[in-house]
Each structure stands twice: as structure tokens, then as C-alpha cells.
Amino acid sequence: MKAESAAQARLLDLQGLDTELQRLGHKARTLPEAAEAAELKKRLDRLESELIAAQTRVGDAERRQRKAEADVDQVRARADRNTKRMESGQITSAKDLQSLQSEIASLGRRQAELEEAVLEAMEHTEEAAAELARLKAEREEVLSGHTAAVARRDTAAAEIQWDRERVTRDRERVVQEIPEGLLAFYEKLRDQYDGVAVAPLRYGRCEGCKLALSTVELNEVRAAAEDEVVRCENCRRIMVRTAESGLAAKAEQ
Template sequence: MKAEPAAQARLLDLQELDTALQRLDHRLRSLPEIVEAARLKERVDAIDAELITAQTRASDIERHQRKAEADVDQVRSRADRDTKRLESGQITNAKELQNLQSEIASLGRRQAELEEVVLEVMEEAESVNTDVTRLTGEREEAVAKFTEVTARRDTAAAEIQWDRTRVTQDRERVSADIPADLLALYDKLRSQYDGVAAAPLRYGRCNGCKLALSTVELNEIRATAADEVVRCEDCRRILVRTEESGLNAPVAE
């Protein structure tokens, strides 16, 4: 492949811009706020699950408490009616009086048992409601932190994106100076070699793989026409000849 030396030199400018884009993409992926936001989101989700469980339990206990209090009211009302009958003096039959007194005593024991249940349920409700209050506060705090971190993440990402847009525009301008076939080769190699497709030949060394070229390789490049596109024999990247390539004087074999 042939290309004017100036066009080959532009590959180094293009490579520098593509490397800058890689760094920006790495910065974007590596923002600490991304990891922190993900951690906080997991925390909020975990609290939400606990809170739903606690709220459901509180609702169940509330229904249980209402049922237990209704049972107490029912027994108390019945005991009050029986007590009034007993105190009214309308019942004179000894057997009936005995049965009524026995029922009142039984209702008293039942009321005491139900009131004990109500107290236990109230204690349980207090404990669960404390959990609900605690979890609600923790959720509000976690959500506030998540909101703050995501705002910082979005701001940092926007700044990186602005830099990326600027570099991309520069890349488009540089790409326009490079022949289509050379640009196609460059893009193909870039996808194969970790984003680095073109490197300067500097002081007899490929700046892509950092290996020094042999005397034979340097002499072959020296004998190659300036418009001939050369490749590193080791890493196969495009080698761009510059004033620092070390090709000015012949090298003895």
C-alpha cells in the first residue's frame, strides 16, 4: 500500500486522538461514583424489602389487635349484662343464680385472658412499628446519598462526554486527511491490536511493541520508498517514519 508521507504522519495524530478516546472511555467506565451509586442502590433495595416485610407484619398485627380488642369488648359486654341481671334481683331461682354467677366468673377469666393477649399484641406492635420507623429513616438517608452520588456521577460523565465530543470532532478532521484505503487498514489493525494501529519508528525501535528492529529490517525500511506503507515485522502495526527514526545514515550489516 502506498500513501504520501504526510498522510502517513497524520496516522500518528489520529492514533493520539484514538488513544485519548480510549482513556476517556476508561475514565467513564471507572468513575468511582458508578460503583458507589450501584452499592447505594442495592442498599435502598435491601431496605425496601425489609421495610415491606415490617409494614406487612405491622398491618397483620394491627388486624390481630383489633380482633383481640373486639373479643375483649364482646366478653366485657356479656359480663356486664349478666352482672346487671344478677344485681337486678329478678332472678330468684337458686340454680339459675348459681349458673349465672358461674358464667360471670368464667367470663371474667376469659376477659383476663383476652386482655393479656391484647397486651402482648400491643407490645409486638410497638416493636414492629419501631422497626418501621427505623427502616423508614434508613431508607430516607440512603435515598438522599444515592441521589447525591448519582448527581455527581452524571456531572462527571457529562464532562467526560463533552471532552469525548471535542476529541471525536478532531478525529473527524484528521481522518479527512488520510486516504480511504490507509484509513481502512488503520481501523482494521486498531481493532486487532488493543486500539493501537500506528506507531512511530523512533531510534530504530517500534513504538508500538517497544522492540528494536534488526539491522536488516532497518536497512530494508531505509531502501523502501517514502510513500510505501511499512509494517513492523513483530507486531504488524503500521510503522510511521519520522525524523527520529534513525534512518539518516546507513547501518552496516
């Protein structure tokens, strides 16, 4: 392939812009702010689920406590009625009086048991409520962190997008200065070699594969016409000759 040396030199500019676009694309995909926001979103989702479960536990504990308190009230009310009947003097039968006293004693024991159950239920309710309060506080903290991380992520992404648009505009200008056939060849090589199609020959070394050319290879490049597109024998990328290639220095020896 033939192309003016100026057009070949512009390939280096184009490669630099494409490499920068690749770098910006990778940076956009691997933003630490995005990873932080994603991790906080996962924590937030987990906390939402834990909050629902905690709210359910509080509701269940409160219902058990109300049930225990209602049972105590019912037993206490019955014991009060029996005590008033006994104290009213209306019961004259010794047998009935003994039976009533026995029931009052039994109700007293039952009331003590139920009051113990109420205390236990209250403890469970307090524990469940404390856990719910803790989860709510943690959720607020994580939500605040997530909001801030999203803002940082969006700011960083916007800056990258601005850079990409700037580089893309520069690329469009450079593309206009490169012959169509050379540009198509460049794009084909980019697809084959991980986005790097062209590299300068600097001090006898291909900057594409970082390998030094042999004396025979250097002589072949030196003998090539100025408008000939030369390629590295090692990595097969286009090698652009520059003032730093070292070819002139070799020619003088």
C-alpha cells in the same frame, strides 16, 4: 503502500485521538459514579419490597390487636351485665345465683387470658411499627444517596461527552489530511489489532509491541524509501519513522 512522510506522521496524531476516544469510551462505561448509583438503586428496590412487607405486617398486627381488644370488651361487657343482674336482687334461686357466680368467675378468667393476648398483640404491633419506621428512615437515606450519586454520574458523563465531542472534531480535521487509501488501511489494521494500527519507531523499538528491532530489521527500515509505509515484523502495525527512531545515528556508525 506509499504515502508522504507527513501523512504517515499524521497517522500518529490520528492514532492518539482514536486511543483517547477509546479511553473516554471505557471511562464512560466504567464510571464509579454509575456503579455507585446502580448499587444504590438495587438497595432502594430491595427496601421498597421490604417496606411493602413491613406495612403488611403492621396492618396484620393492628388487626390482631383490634380483634383481641374487641374480644376483651365483649367478655367484660357480659361480665358487667351478669354482675349487675346478681347485685340487683332479681335472682332469688340459689341454683341460678350459683350458676351466675360461676359464669362471672369464668368470664373473669377468660378476660385475663384475653388481656394477656392484647398485651402480646400490642408488643407485636409496636415491633412491626418500629421496623417499618426503621425501613422508612433507611429508605430516605438511600434515596438521598442515590439522588446525589445520579447527579454525580450525570455530571461525569456530561464531561466525558464534552471531551469526546472535542476529540471527535479534532479527529475529523486530521482525517482530512490523510490520503484515502492510507486511511482505509489504517482503519483495517485498527480492527485487526485492538484499535492500535500505528506506532512510532523510537530508538530502535516499535512502540506498538514494545519490542526492539533486530539489526537486520533496522537496516531494512533504514533502506526503505521515505514514502514507503513500513510495518513491524513482530506486531504488523504500521511503524512511523520519527526523529527519535535512531536510524540516523546508526547510519553514521
